[in-house]
Amino acid sequence: AQSVAQPEDQVNVAEGNPLTVKCTYSVSGNPYLFWYVQYPNRGLQFLLKYITGDNLVKGSYGFEAEFNKSQTSFHLKKPSALVSDSALYFCAVRELSNYQLIWGAGTKLIIKP
Amino acid sequence: DTAVSQTPKYLVTQMGNDKSIKCEQNLGHDTMYWYKQDSKKFLKIMFSYNNKELIINETVPNRFSPKSPDKAHLNLHINSLELGDSAVYFCASSHITDTQYFGPGTRLTVL
DSSP states (O other): OOEEEOOOSEEEEETTSOEEEOOEEEOSSOEEEEEEEEOTTSOEEEEEEEOSSOSEEEOGGGOEEEEETTTTEEEEEESSOOGGGOEEEEEEEEETTOOOOEEOOOEEEEEEO | OOSEEEEOSEEEEOTTOOEEEEEEEOSOOSEEEEEEEOTTOOEEEEEEEETTEEEEEOSOOTTEEEEEEETTEEEEEEOSOOGGGOEEEEEEEESTTSOOEEOOOEEEEEO
16 A cells, blocks of 8 residues: 655754654655645645656755665755745645545645744 | 636635535546545545546545536535535646646535
8 A cells, every 4th residue: 555654743943954754655666746735824835746767856845855775765855944934734645546645734834933 | 717717716605505516627528526625634525527427536525426417527516515515626637647637626514
């Protein structure tokens, strides 16, 4: 069965420091992996995705994620955090030709000035 | 020029009432979804339509009924509302199985 784990409910980072939000997944075939961000009282916004190719994927707002097949991980990263990055981040996975996304529980990212 | 729009944004109603939420997308996508986000922020897929055909129908009370009049619209009708239905409901759309784009959400409060 497909599953996604975001092991941290909350991540606290000082402004200007690098940040990492972790995601691990389990699928039976090749994974399609996604990161979304949700700001308070807003809908989810697409950040980036991995389908195939380069393991390092670059997305919106300076975020990037690294696909690691052996560790079945897709961690979200940013070299220098901004206070405005504070939000709820969701990782999601699906298999090829499967309409249904499997969602992680979300990680609250707090960036302190 | 909003990509995925939902109405209403807020919905406050009494238990037992029937209500509808509407969703429209102007992205030219062929697949639309309804999600429920509870108070703990968990996202749960409820339904999905591809070209007006129901393709995902998760375990949801049959008080919830989706309707897709055309590829650009997906509505959600809820009968006999209960307290536990209080949540934020998100509509999303995609081209087949590609990236899903979300609407702003409808916050439903059942009193």
